[in-house]
Amino acid sequence: MSNGHILIIDDERPIRNSIRDILEYEGYTCEVAVDGIEGLEIFTQKKFDIVLLDIKMPRMDGMEVLDKIFENNTDAQIIMLSGHGTVDNAVEAIKKGAYDFIEKPVDLNRLLITIRNALDKSTLISETKLLKRKVSKTFEMVGESPAISQIKDLIEKVAPTDARVLITGRNGTGKELVARWIHEKSNRAHMPFIEVNCAAIPSELIESELFGHEKGAFTSAIKQRKGKFEQADSGTIFLDEIGDMSLSAQAKVLRALQESRISRVGGEKDIKVNVRVVAATNKDLQDEIQKGNFREDLYHRLSVIIIHVPSLNDRLDDIPLLTEHFINIISEELNFPKKEISPDAIEELKLFQWNGNIRELRNVVERLMILSNNVITADDVRLYVRPMGQTRN
Numbered sequence: 001m002s003n004g005h006i007l008i009i010d011d012e013r014p015i016r017n018s019i020r021d022i023l024e025y026e027g028y029t030c031e032v033a034v035d036g037i038e039g040l041e042i043f044t045q046k047k048f049d050i051v052l053l054d055i056k057m058p059r060m061d062g063m064e065v066l067d068k069i070f071e072n073n074t075d076a077q078i079i080m081l082s083g084h085g086t087v088d089n090a091v092e093a094i095k096k097g098a099y100d101f102i103e104k105p106v107d108l109n110r111l112l113i114t115i116r117n118a119l120d121k122s123t124l125i126s127e128t129k130l131l132k133r134k135v136s137k138t139f140e141m142v143g144e145s146p147a148i149s150q151i152k153d154l155i156e157k158v159a160p161t162d163a164r165v166l167i168t169g170r171n172g173t174g175k176e177l178v179a180r181w182i183h184e185k186s187n188r189a190h191m192p193f194i195e196v197n198c199a200a201i202p203s204e205l206i207e208s209e210l211f212g213h214e215k216g217a218f219t220s221a222i223k224q225r226k227g228k229f230e231q232a233d234s235g236t237i238f239l240d241e242i243g244d245m246s247l248s249a250q251a252k253v254l255r256a257l258q259e260s261r262i263s264r265v266g267g268e269k270d271i272k273v274n275v276r277v278v279a280a281t282n283k284d285l286q287d288e289i290q291k292g293n294f295r296e297d298l299y300h301r302l303s304v305i306i307i308h309v310p311s312l313n314d315r316l317d318d319i320p321l322l323t324e325h326f327i328n329i330i331s332e333e334l335n336f337p338k339k340e341i342s343p344d345a346i347e348e349l350k351l352f353q354w355n356g357n358i359r360e361l362r363n364v365v366e367r368l369m370i371l372s373n374n375v376i377t378a379d380d381v382r383l384y385v386r387p388m389g390q391t392r393n
Contacts, residue, residue: 217266
């Protein structure tokens with residue numbers, strides 16, 4: 001049997017009743033409305049997957065109802081029912097966002113197929129939204145300490161611009177999170193966010209990774225390949241651990257920033273790119289410049305705005321919020337029942353030296369959720385965390 005909640009809005013009683021009978025026989029749950037005003041009233045009170053909407057009705061026609069429905073920011077799919085002479089309106093309705101239209105007299109086979117397809121689309125939209133909520137929750141910036149509040153304010157100011165940003169901080173502090181939020185709150189949010197871990201790519205491959213290569217450029221280049229800068233076109237490229245990038249690659253990145261152009265390895269043609277560059281490092285780049293490991297001109301290009309992410313040891317007051325956040329995420333990911341954590345366990349966590357920062361805290365919370373009973377206690381923290389961790393002096 002099918003499932004799905006359908007609202008039928010049609011002023012002709014024989015039509016709406018016969019459609020309802022057929023759909024209920026097919027296993028759908030149906031409600032009917034005699035005109036647009038009643039239909040809108042019912043629609044705002046309940047959740048519907050599909051609305052079958054007649055175009056020509058007294059008091060309020062289907063086109064007006066369609067506009068009002070879309071004002072509710074609904075996921076419901078609207079199928080227009082068009083009589084003779086209203087097909088042009090039905091086409092206009094699809095341009096406005098309706099799923100489809102069916103001409104009267106209604107072909108029942110076509111109606112059932114259209115409803116099934118519309119339901120599939122509605123389900124896909126709902127699943128996509130759920131996935132996006134999960135992703136945004138994973139990348140949520142948690143904390144109310146002065147340092148984190150200042151970072152959030154900076155992001156709000158900087159994100160809508162195209163200014164280049166350099167994010168500094170120790171490993172595990174959440175530099176990638178800051179970069180993602182800059183992208184999500186920018187005008188480029190609907191375009192790609194491409195991350196490159198400069199420390200993880202061998203120096204001889206970094207240029208190919210960033211700028212791509214032409215077929216035959218080197219032994220293993222069996223076909224042309226677009227680099228990360230091209231993949232990020234119109235979006236944001238995040239150069240993580242840029243302090244580990246080779247000097248030759250730095251020179252090419254500098255050119256890309258100066259001229260908004262790149263060239264693939266083994267290629268002669270310049271390729272125009274429009275990317276916002278956000279970089280991050282756990283190194284002191286001023287020190288690296290003095291040692292001759294980092295170009296000063298590139299540093300000045302990258303550091304229009306500098307955001308420093310503090311270590312967890314400098315924001316211990318955020319541990320309660322962070323712990324609760326990780327408990328929620330991990331319980332969803334592992335399909336675990338959500339566990340409580342006692343206040344004395346939180347205080348115990350604050351005693352540790354968090355050399356691995358936020359990343360280490362997340363791992364510790366996961367360990368406690370797996371090994372502890374329903375309530376995580378201070379004894380659990382001492383038993384499962386202290387042997388592996390280092391307390392603060």
